[in-house]
Amino acid sequence: MTRPETPAAKSKGKVLLTGGTGFIASHVLDSLVDHGYDVVVTVRSEEKGRRIEKSIDNALGVRVSFVVVENISDDGAFDEAVQADPPFDYVVHTASPYQLSWEDPVRECLDPAIRGTTGILKSIKAFAPSVKRVVITSSSAAILSPPNHRPVYDETCWSDSTMEQAKDPRQTYRVGKKFAEKAAWDFVGSEQPGFDLATINNTYTFGPVPRSLPHLGAVNTSNQRILDLVEGRMRAGIAPTAPVFTFVDVRDVALAHVRAMTVPLAAPGSRFYVVGGYFSNPRICGIIRAAHPELAAACLPPPEADAQDDFPSDHWAFDNSRSRDVLGLQYTSLEKSVGDTVESMLRLRSAGGKA
Template sequence: MAASEQLPKTFTGKVLLTGGTGFIASHVLDYLLDHGFDVVVTARSDEKGQRIVKSADQSVGKKVSYVVVADIAKEGAFDDAVQSDPPFDFVIHTASPYQLHFDNPVADCLDPAIKGTTGILKSIKAFAPTVKRVVITSSSAAILSPPNHRKVYDESSWSDVTWDLAMNPQHTYRASKKFAEKAAWDFLATAQPNFDLATINNTYTFGPVPRSLADPSNLNTSNRRIFDLVKGHMREAIQPTAPVFTFVDVRDVALAHVRAMTVPEAGGKRFYVVGGFFSNPKLAGIIRANFPALEGRLPVEGDDDFPADHWAFDNSRSKEVLGIEYTGLEKSVVDTVESILRFEE
């Protein structure tokens, strides 16, 4: 029996969800509320917290609130946030910087990712003894080792990026995900807290933009290429797809977080969450076929740049333990485009 068939439809309990304004967190919030949880989200300001709460479906609006955590890298940043009445049962930590250009790799990315992760684990151990499990959003960046790719990647894989290489902004993000996740597992081994841990290592993530997003131009990095196609930014020349040719739908990622939190067997495991392959020409083709009115914004049809010798992935653990049934590329892209076009109405 699949894990999804073993789960009750509704739950009771309280969840702290960090990084509440983020793309993935917005969908995690929806799934948590749909499953019956009470949720407190963290935000960097009152304005952002209020926007998250207002974006929630009014039928469950009373089950979501927010707390301000202005700087996740600050010592003790989560000490107050993890304390609640009634107390928390679970924590989902999604807060971490995701960008590809940094003025100061350590201050702008590595510290927030690593200290934010170990900091919240320390706070939970010290001030939230009722928490049973913590789920952390890691990344496929903590798994992949470009250009020295394995033939097949799974949860046993760890990136070969080094700290010295992380000082090169080109490698800073993927290094931050590796070292933050490593720090989390090391904390569990040495501190031996009351809670256990699961990590979600998702790849490039497409899907509907958050309702709380004030400006679609600020959407997540993965969706940017779909946005650029829709807005005609690739009309003259389609951008190369490299370096990432794997995708997953954000709703599958969100559900994976909730399942990793609730399925007993998920504790102590990493989950490589990847739905399939894509390329920019494939994205353009899906948009062309489903949105003929956008033809004038799209690049002319050309050769696909998907490499013939691309490595493979093994996502069987996420299917078997979490019961994830992955969304196909076409549905993910169509739903993403529709959510972007709503901003033009």
């Protein structure tokens, strides 16, 4: 993070940020502090909160504190967290589980995603009347309808996923994201709270690993394919890219959250489809090979593998004009996103944070 003009510079407002140790939340935290906000981060344990504090420059630490919320699915989980002195102006809700397999999809994914979202909105309405706006991290999973894709996707699109599909662990995440976001919009529509709502529907997200990441073994799911290349796990052949071929850099996602807190919204709020471009695993491999010859020799497959691009010729298109026009986003290229991600991984590895 860059330094404010002075550590005691006047705050632009106070923000509650949930899911503070998450990949996206860590970058939202950076962006909020860079823009002059005071931030209270929710974490699941004291240890995780201390890890965040330790990772922040001392000059910026005055802007950041944390509060423990152990289980966001519990009734009233956020009742105490939303109460502060001075009170909160905004809430950014990023907390939601993401993994590729579940032993109990309802308990591990759907409940935290849906009940956690409605729960925090209820708490804000009841105990934090000062909050002007809530920004929720949704997902492109709430927009896309595979395998029957539309020719072009934008914020008007909703996934055709059903609750029945959530029983399939491969579908649980995207079902949860759709119904969590639906629940948020339904709450605002029926309860008419004193705040308005914006959602960030970001696609597959790459970018530098968080400063508070303890080791590369804890890297987020979307960055895992980059780490697999860096660690030589695709040396025998590049893994298939499917099912996702769109990406966005996490710093663009973070900036989208911060700007969505304050921009004028079309009543009763706005969705923002945040997607920067297309990618494939062979393209990522080529970028790493060009920037890091030492990795090419030791970890990457032969150069001809880069030419075997599995990007589909009939891939659907996306319209991200609302995010560019309303939020002013200028999207980071795949080359820079991958390059900066690799550099952050190498720094952590050199510091002893091996996978």
